[in-house]
Every structure is written in C-alpha cells, then in structure tokens.
Amino acid sequence: MRMNEFNIGSTMPFGGYTWRILDIKNNAALIITEDIIEQRAYHDAYKDITWAECALRKYLNGEFYNKFNATDKSRIIPVINNNFDNQWYGSKGGEDTQDSVFLLSIEEVVCKYFGDSSSKLQNRGKNQRYWFERKDENNSKRIARLEGKNWGTWWWLRSPGRVNVKAVYIHGDGNIGIQGNNILKGNISDGECKGGVRPALWLKL
Template sequence: MEDVKIDSSLSFGGYNWRVLDKQNDTALIITENIIEHRSYHDAYKEITWADCALRKYLNGEFFDKFNATDKSRIIPVINKNPDNPWYGSKGGADTQDSVFLLSIEEVVCQYFGDSSSKLHNRGRNQRYWFERKDENNCKRIARLEVNKGNIWWWWLRSPGRVNVKAVYIHGDGNIGIQGNNILKGNLSDGKCTGGVRPALWLKL
C-alpha cells in the first residue's frame, strides 16, 4: 500500500475506490462509481445527516458487508456538518461515522477541484445551482456501477435549502445546492432515487 497516491484507485472490500486524500498511513477514499440507489431518508420530514436513514444504513448494514479484516482497517472519524451556506438550513450535530457521504464543502473546496469562490460568493442570479460551466464539474461526474455507461446524480450529506432536501451532484457534475427531495429524490426520475458513493478513511 506504500504506492497509494492521491487520485489513484484501489480495490477494497469488493469495490473500486478513488483516493481523495492521504495522511501518513491513512487515506480518504470514495467509490469510483455510484454503487446503488437509495433515498436519503425513509420519511418525508425535516432531517439532518445525524438522524437520516442513509447514515444508519451506511454505518450498519453496509458496513457489516465488510469482513472482520476489512472492518479493522476502517477508521471512525468525527464529521462536521455545517449549515447550508446559501440558505442557512441546519446541518445538525457532529457525527462519528465509519462510512459517510461527503459534504458540500469537501466536494466543492477540497477533493474535486477548488470551486470555493462560487460557494462563498453567490452570484445575484444563482438560486439553485452553481455555474453550469464550472471548470470542475467534469471531475464530479459519476457513473452507475451496474451500468458504467450511464451517469447519474449522487447525494452529499449536507442539507438543501430546507431540511426535507439534501444537496446532490447533478449528472453533469454541477452542484445542486438547493437539494433534492430526501425521500423521492428528483421527482421526474420516477422510482430511481439518488446515487450513493460511500466514503471512508482507510488504514493503509
């Protein structure tokens, strides 16, 4: 594992992952592809990451799919959950997570290029989106694991403009900072809800 570098790929627990960060003998990794469809929560109600059904699933049923050796390499971390920077909706309490979704700040400012100027300097006509021509959009595009030819939108853990929505990455890589419906996602997609790209800190 000594050759692991940022932006390299690795195999772990039956999935392919992308390395987002490396600190000493640990790495932050995210699945290369969207591995499944899931709603953010199982009821249409105001919710934050701390209490949502998707967090419970990732740290419960999903985590339990790993064998004992792999589990021992996954490092629990404390995640900050800031309020939505445009709308002020509550991000909720800090959480201890073994597996998690990335926040809008992590995706926009750190690991997929730096679009922080667009996050912190909202344009007068920007209501729901960043600029569609954001140069970093291409870095955020994700494909479905089951059909790698299809791109899809994927969840972040941050709240949308209200707490019945959560921020997401559109299929074209743009930031849906207003959020999608936590239960049904984008209603026009019918039964297909948001994509899930788990992230975790791994002991190398």
C-alpha cells in the same frame, strides 16, 4: 500494494469495490467509491432531517458496513464529521457525527477533493439553481457513473439543501445542486428517482 504505491487520485480495490484515493494523512487514506454503487433515498420519511438522523447514514454505518469482513473492518477508521449549515439558505447541518462510512459534504466536494471552486460557493450569483450551470472547470471531476452510465445519474452529499427535506447532490453533469433533492423521492421530475450512493471512509494503509 505497498505504501509507496498509494497516491492521491489513483484507484485501489477494497471490500469488493474500486475506490479513488482523495487524501492521505498519517498512514491513512480517505477513499470514495469510483462509481455510484447503488441508488437509495436519503431518508425513509418526508420530514425535516439532518445527516445525523437520516436513514442513509444508518444504512451505511450498519448494513453496508457489516458487509465488510473482519479484516477489512479492522482497517476502517471511525472519524468525527462536521456537518455545517447550508451556505446559501441557512438550513441546519445538524450535530457533528462519528461515522465509519459516510457521504462527503459540499465543502469537501467543492473546496478540497475535486478541485477548488470555493469562490463560487462563497459568492452566490443571481437567480442560480445550480451556481455552476455548465461553466465550472471542475464539473467533470465530479461526474460518476452508475452501471456505465453518467447522464441522468446523480449522487447524494450529506449536506442539507434549501430546506431540511432536501439534501445537496451532484448532478449527472457534475453541477452541484445546492438547493437539494427531495430526501425521500429524490428528483420529483423523474418520478421516484432515488439518489446515487458513493460511500467514503478513512482506511488504514
């Protein structure tokens, strides 16, 4: 694929997965897996945690990263990620991190790469569990499938939820759960239903 064939919104193969291009800057692309590639807990213990210390970050930058061959690794660009506090509840986002592979933040998903719904993020309505309910025009852009199914599947973001034993997630219908799901057991109402993982990374083109 030649440079001029890379376009924001298009898909591309890399490392055995299909990725969607979210952004292109300086001959590099921000890409995210088109589908949920697996289900994992955000952390391996029920305790206050931020992205910097969580088990899912360790996995993505260790075991998952090491699945790529040397040539592919040479194209992955480590970046500094900002990890902001939760806008509604004030739970701590933690320190900035250097990541080769990462999850997107709520700001990246809501304001930048899946349409701009920033006004809803900044203006919380009354009694909202998800601020979108089913009315946000960008919900459909955030839906991801796991093994061909999308209803009932959801995927993690790296941002903290209402408290630091929860992390924000994208619901199966594209709503954003800003309160978060349990970092260890995911959605308690579904039993031990672990969240979906959609890795993201910056790639040299």
